[in-house]
Amino acid sequence: MPPLKIAVCGASGRTGSRVAALAAVDARFHLLARVGRAQAAAFEDEVGACGAVVDFTAPEASVRFAAACGRAKVPLVIGTTGLTDVQRAQVAAAARKTAVFMAPNFSRGVTLLLHLASEAARRLPDYDAAIVETHHKGKKDAPSGTALRLAQAVAEGRRSDAAVPTSSLRVGGVVGDHELTLAGPYERLTLTHAAESRDAFALGALEAALWVAKKRPGLYDMLDLMGLR
Numbered sequence: 001m002p003p004l005k006i007a008v009c010g011a012s013g014r015t016g017s018r019v020a021a022l023a024a025v026d027a028r029f030h031l032l033a034r035v036g037r038a039q040a041a042a043f044e045d046e047v048g049a050c051g052a053v054v055d056f057t058a059p060e061a062s063v064r065f066a067a068a069c070g071r072a073k074v075p076l077v078i079g080t081t082g083l084t085d086v087q088r089a090q091v092a093a094a095a096r097k098t099a100v101f102m103a104p105n106f107s108r109g110v111t112l113l114l115h116l117a118s119e120a121a122r123r124l125p126d127y128d129a130a131i132v133e134t135h136h137k138g139k140k141d142a143p144s145g146t147a148l149r150l151a152q153a154v155a156e157g158r159r160s161d162a163a164v165p166t167s168s169l170r171v172g173g174v175v176g177d178h179e180l181t182l183a184g185p186y187e188r189l190t191l192t193h194a195a196e197s198r199d200a201f202a203l204g205a206l207e208a209a210l211w212v213a214k215k216r217p218g219l220y221d222m223l224d225l226m227g228l229r
């Protein structure tokens with residue numbers, strides 16, 4: 001199998017730099033471009049040369065890359081979080097033209113946490129649910145995309161739209177901690193995940209690129225990749 005030609009958008013960033021570094025030493029990939037902010041506009045016209053694009057930037061940039069990938073029919077992996085509903089709809093429009101993989105968290109542990117959270121909430125529908133998430137001080141969005149997705153997993157498990165109270169801490173250099181508590185009158189169940197390195201996300205995003213490069217147009221996430229849907 002020839003290596004997958006990929007470009008990494010946000011390659012100067014905390015996460016994108018790790019995606020590019022790991023892809024550069026992995027024979028399954030041919031790293032065509034490290035796209036920074038300065039190259040972003042020109043890259044949108046050249047995206048057709050890629051077998052897949054991986055994006056860890058900012059919402060306004062991600063929707064432009066999604067539109068460009070849609071036009072060029074190039075599969076796209078979006079790791080960026082904090083998209084508005086309108087921006088999500090723009091990504092969904094691109095996913096009608098090409099395969100788009102969008103996940104607030106590419107770690108396999110968090111993906112399993114979402115699955116377990118849904119199951120736990122389904123089995124303990126009368127317990128109080130609450131989420132606490134902790135990230136480094138540079139994180140722009142709060143609550144984190146993963147915390148929002150965790151709340152959605154609880155809602156799906158309970159078949160209820162009731163909001164899940166969520167607390168966000170922004171301290172030091174924490175890569176990403178998420179904790180869901182389900183509390184009854186006499187006991188508490190806590191499901192917790194701690195990311196210890198951004199490579200958990202970077203490696204997951206690269207696996208997602210290999211996976212989505214073979215898919216038809218549509219919107220996919222880690223539950224699809226891990227067969228948990």
Ligand SMILES: NC(=O)c1ccc[n+]([C@@H]2O[C@H](COP(=O)([O-])OP(=O)(O)OC[C@H]3O[C@@H](n4cnc5c(N)ncnc54)[C@H](OP(=O)(O)O)[C@@H]3O)[C@@H](O)[C@H]2O)c1
Pocket residue numbers: 009010011012013014015016036037038040056057058059060061078079080081082103104105106107141201
């Ligand atoms: N899905 C996951 O598993 C996962 C994991 C970690 C992070 N994330 C998300 O990924 C995103 C990036 O996080 P990070 O911590 O890596 O951020 P970061 O260190 O601030 O890096 C952001 C990168 O995007 C570039 N960028 C920002 N705005 C841009 C624009 N308008 N056009 C083109 N490029 C732009 C930046 O370029 P400059 O350096 O030139 O500004 C930089 O290379 C965030 O939304 C974060 O929540 C997701």
